[in-house]
Amino acid sequence: MTSTNWAERSRQAVWHPCTQMKVHEHFPPRAIVAAEGPWLIDDQGKRILDAVSSWWVNLFGHNFGPIRDAITDQLGKLDHIMLAGLTHPPVVELSERLSDLTGLGHAFYASDGASATEIALKMSAHSWRNRGRAAKNQFIGLQGGYHGETAGALSVTDIPLFREAYAPLLRLSATLPSPDPRHAAPGVSAQAHTQAAIDALAAYLAEHHAHTAALILEPLVQGAAGMAMYAPEYLLAVRRLCDQYEVHWIADEIAVGFGRTGKLFAHQHAVLPEGGEGGHVKPDFICLSKGLTGGVLPLSAVLTTDDVYAAFWDERVVHGFLHSHSYTGNPLACRAALAVLDTFAERDAQGLDVLARNRVAAERFTQLTEPLTRHPRIKATRHIGMIWAWDVDTAEPTFAARYHRAALDAGLLLRPIGSTLYVMPPYVLSESDQRFLAEGALRVLDAVLADIDRLPASPAPVVPVP
Incomplete structure (x- = not known):
C-alpha cells in the first residue's frame, strides 16, 4: 500500500524551488491538501492562513468561484x-x-x-x-x-x-x-x-x-x-x-x-x-x-x-x-x-470595487498591526496598498527560517526576507482573519527573538526566499 506520508514522499521525489534540500532532512515540507479563501489545510487537518498569497500570486482567495x-x-x-x-x-x-x-x-x-x-x-x-x-x-x-x-x-x-x-x-x-x-x-x-x-x-x-x-x-x-x-x-x-x-x-x-x-x-x-x-x-x-x-x-x-x-x-x-x-x-x-x-x-452592494474595498481593509489592518509596528525590535515599517513590511533588529542569519517554521506552527504562512517580515495577503481577509494574522505575527516575533537572544548563534539551515 502506498504511503500517505506526503512530506517524505515529496522529499524523495520533488526538488523544491528556492530551497536547500538538505533542510528537509530536519524540517519536512508541510503537505497542503486543500484550500478555501485565505486558508490552507494540511494533511493533518490544520488550517494555515496564507499571509503571503502563495508567493504573491493569489488575489481573491483559493477556490475562488x-x-x-x-x-x-x-x-x-x-x-x-x-x-x-x-x-x-x-x-x-x-x-x-x-x-x-x-x-x-x-x-x-x-x-x-x-x-x-x-x-x-x-x-x-x-x-x-x-x-x-x-x-x-x-x-x-x-x-x-x-x-x-x-x-x-x-x-x-x-x-x-x-x-x-x-x-x-x-x-x-x-x-x-x-x-x-x-x-x-x-x-x-x-x-x-x-x-x-x-x-x-x-x-x-x-x-x-x-x-x-x-x-x-x-x-x-x-x-x-x-x-x-x-x-x-x-x-x-x-x-x-x-x-x-x-x-x-x-x-x-x-x-x-x-x-x-x-x-x-x-x-x-x-x-x-x-x-x-x-x-x-x-x-x-x-x-x-x-x-x-x-x-x-x-x-x-x-x-x-x-x-x-x-x-x-x-x-x-x-x-x-x-x-x-x-x-x-x-x-x-x-x-x-x-x-x-x-x-x-465589479462593484458590491455599497458601490465599492476591489481597490476601494482594499483601502478599507488596509486601513483596518494597519491599525491592527500597530503593536507590531511599535515593537522595540522593529527598526523601520513600510506600507503601500496591500503590502506591509517591518525590518527586525536582528543580525541572526537564521531569523527568516526560524520565523517561517514558528509561524507555520502558529497557523500562519509567513516567509521573511532576511530580517524583513512582510505581509502580502489575499484581498479577502475578514476582520477576524486580519486580527488572527496581526496578533499571531507579533506573538511569533516575540517567541523567535526570545529564542535567538537566549541561544548562541548556530549554523542552522537557512531557507532563502525571494
Whole structure:
C-alpha cells in the first residue's frame, strides 16, 4: 500500500524551488491538501492562513468561484491550441482588455514572470537591431532589483544569493543606485536620496545611451530586496530620461500589479503634471504575471508600444520576433485572467470595487498591526496598498527560517526576507482573519527573538526566499 506520508514522499521525489534540500532532512515540507479563501489545510487537518498569497500570486482567495467557473466553462469548449497561425476568443479578449487598462498593446504570452522578463529584454534589443541600431543591446537594472531566475532575467537581477553561482553564464547588466531611502547616507533625507538616484541614472545615460537598450525596474516596490519602497517621483524622472536618451523603460509589474500597491498597476502612482496623457507615466513595456490569473494557472504577458511593434513589421522572417512557448496564450489561463479582470470591474452592494474595498481593509489592518509596528525590535515599517513590511533588529542569519517554521506552527504562512517580515495577503481577509494574522505575527516575533537572544548563534539551515 502506498504511503500517505506526503512530506517524505515529496522529499524523495520533488526538488523544491528556492530551497536547500538538505533542510528537509530536519524540517519536512508541510503537505497542503486543500484550500478555501485565505486558508490552507494540511494533511493533518490544520488550517494555515496564507499571509503571503502563495508567493504573491493569489488575489481573491483559493477556490475562488468566478475563476473556477470560468476555467470549467472553457474546459468544455477548448483546452489548448498552438497560437502560431491560430487564435481563439479568450486570448483576443484578454489582449484587448489588457491594452485598454495599460495603454499598451500587442500582448505576447508565456507562463511565468522570468519568461516575461526574457521576452521584454529580447524584444527591446531586437527592436533596436531592426531599426539599424544594433549597438543598443545592453541593459540597466537597479540595486536590489529582482526579475526572475532564468539566464536573461538573472542578468538584470541584483540579488547575489541567486546570481553569483551563475555569473559565468550571464551577460551582466549595469546596476544603478536604488531610490530606496534605506540606502540613504546618514543625515541624507529620503527626498535627497531619491534625487541622487535620479542624478546617477542621468549621468549613466548621458555616457552610455548609445549602447543601452532598456532600463528594467519594479515600480515603487522592490520585492526581493525586502519590500523596499520608493517615491513615485523617481518614475517620473525615469520616463523623462528614457525619452531624452532613447532608452526603453521596462516596468516589471509581475509582483506589484493587479492592486497590490493600491492602484491597478504600480506605475500609475507616478502622476504627470496637469495635461499629461492618461494622467500618469506609461512605460514602453509592462511585464505581468502572478496575480494575472488570481494565482490559479501559470500565465505571463508582455505588452509594448506601437512603435516597438512596428520595428518587427516586415516581409523578412528574420525581422519577426521568433520567440516561442508551447503554451503561449493557453485558453484556460486566459479565461482565468478574464475572470480576474471581471472581478476588478465589479462593484458590491455599497458601490465599492476591489481597490476601494482594499483601502478599507488596509486601513483596518494597519491599525491592527500597530503593536507590531511599535515593537522595540522593529527598526523601520513600510506600507503601500496591500503590502506591509517591518525590518527586525536582528543580525541572526537564521531569523527568516526560524520565523517561517514558528509561524507555520502558529497557523500562519509567513516567509521573511532576511530580517524583513512582510505581509502580502489575499484581498479577502475578514476582520477576524486580519486580527488572527496581526496578533499571531507579533506573538511569533516575540517567541523567535526570545529564542535567538537566549541561544548562541548556530549554523542552522537557512531557507532563502525571494
